[in-house]
Amino acid sequence: MSYYCDRCVRFFVSERALEQHQxxxxxxxxxxxxxxxxxxxxxxxxxxxxxxxxxxxxxxxxxxxxxxxxxxxxxxxxxxxxxxxxxxxxxxxxxxxxxxxxxxxxxxxxxxxxxxNLQHHLRSTLHAGAHVPCPGKKCKKMFVSGAALILHLESGTCPSRITREQVNRVVAKYDKGNVITNPARMLAYREGGSGQTIATWATGRAWNGLRYECFLCHREYRTLEALNQHLASPAHEKKMYRCPRGYSGCGAEFKTLSALCQHVESEQCSIRRFNTKVQDYLGDLTSNMKRLGI
Incomplete structure (x- = not known):
């Protein structure tokens, strides 16, 4: 019996010889x-x-x-x-x-x-650096953007004791043309109004037998303090800020100024031309904070 290699047109005496050849x-x-x-x-x-x-x-x-x-x-x-x-x-x-x-x-x-994600990285302190100072009294913190500064003020952690409500009042006074605010939802902050907002807080009566329950959204919390932190947050506030369509914005609405600023800085919509305008607004807001009543 012989073994044949088609490719080489050769015969081999054994299978082992064919394998050796290959x-x-x-x-x-x-x-x-x-x-x-x-x-x-x-x-x-x-x-x-x-x-x-x-x-x-x-x-x-x-x-x-x-x-x-x-x-x-x-x-x-x-x-x-x-x-x-x-x-x-x-x-x-x-x-x-x-x-x-x-x-x-x-x-x-x-x-x-x-x-x-790339733009967020480029705006971080690693690249941009913290160059926006906080105008609050006794606060020496610096921030990488206007949005970061506004978030700091809204959080209530600034030594100046500025609050989110005070920030809203400043914007209501400054944004007379309603470029970034919805006037129907800013009535509580308008000049001539009370200048105060209604504070909502919970008592021990919020206990439902298992946890403390928010009567507005029915979320449950382990402690009364956690529930009141939730009520003090913007969770149930109206969306009083907006991305203005008049500046090629998308019309998206936000509950806080910091959320609007983050939206603009991220350039998620076509509001690139308005981006400069917002930075001008933020610059005026922060530099004139004391003059405007904070």
């Missing part, structure tokens, strides 16, 4: 795992690279046990872009690819999942 001949390039024979080694490599069954580094001609091991190797030894599955010849090549193709911080050389 192992030694450059015309046979066999993938033992898949039992496939390729005419050239390059074609065999392309098979290893393209097959999900194999975990092969084409640069080192090395196989790995699984995909995780292969990625670890490529990241450590090669300039590898995991999202694209591509390797580059140099760090500069990878850097330029990331800069042109991904949400990428060129200074930190970090990738981000989306543009919003």
């Amino acid at each position: 192992d030694d001949s450059g015309t046979h390039n066999i993938c033992d795992d898949c039992d496939k024979d390729f005419t050239t080694y390059e074609k065999l490599k392309q098979h290893w690279i393209g097959s999900h069954r194999h975990h092969f580094c084409q640069y080192c001609d090395e196989h790995f046990d699984n995909e995780d091991e292969l990625e670890e190797h490529e990241e450590a030894e090669h300039y590898y872009c995991a999202p694209c599955g591509r390797s580059f010849n140099s760090a500069l090549g990878l850097h330029e690819h990331n800069r042109q193709s991904h949400h990428y911080c060129t200074d930190c050389r970090r990738l981000f999942q989306n543009e919003n």
Whole structure:
């Protein structure tokens, strides 16, 4: 009995002789795992690279046990872009690819999942620095943006004891053209009004037998203090601020000034032209805080 090699047109006296021929001949390039024979080694490599069954580094001609091991190797030894599955010849090549193709911080050389995450990173103290001072008395804190400053004032933690209600009153006095406020929902803060808002708090009667319950939304809290913190928050306030359509805004409404500022600074809608206007508003608000009654 003889054994025949179709590709080489040769007979062999035994199966072992045929196998030896296939192992030694450059015309046979066999993938033992898949039992496939390729005419050239390059074609065999392309098979290893393209097959999900194999975990092969084409640069080192090395196989790995699984995909995780292969990625670890490529990241450590090669300039590898995991999202694209591509390797580059140099760090500069990878850097330029990331800069042109991904949400990428060129200074930190970090990738981000989306543009919003990248912009949030770029506005952080790592890049922007804290340059907006708090105008409150006895407060020396600095903030990275107007939104961060307003959030600080609204929280009631400023040594000046400024509150969210006081911030709203300043805006009501300053925003006479109702650029960022809805006048129908700002009546309590308008000039000529009482200048005060109605405080809502809970007593021990809010206990429902298991927890302290908010009578407005029926959320439950373990302590009376937690319930009153909830009632003091903007949770049940009307949305008195808005992203103005007159400045190419989206018309979205917000319960707090800080939420509106965060929306504008994130550039989530087309209000890019209004972004400068808002910064001017914030600058005037903070620099004239004392003059406006806070």
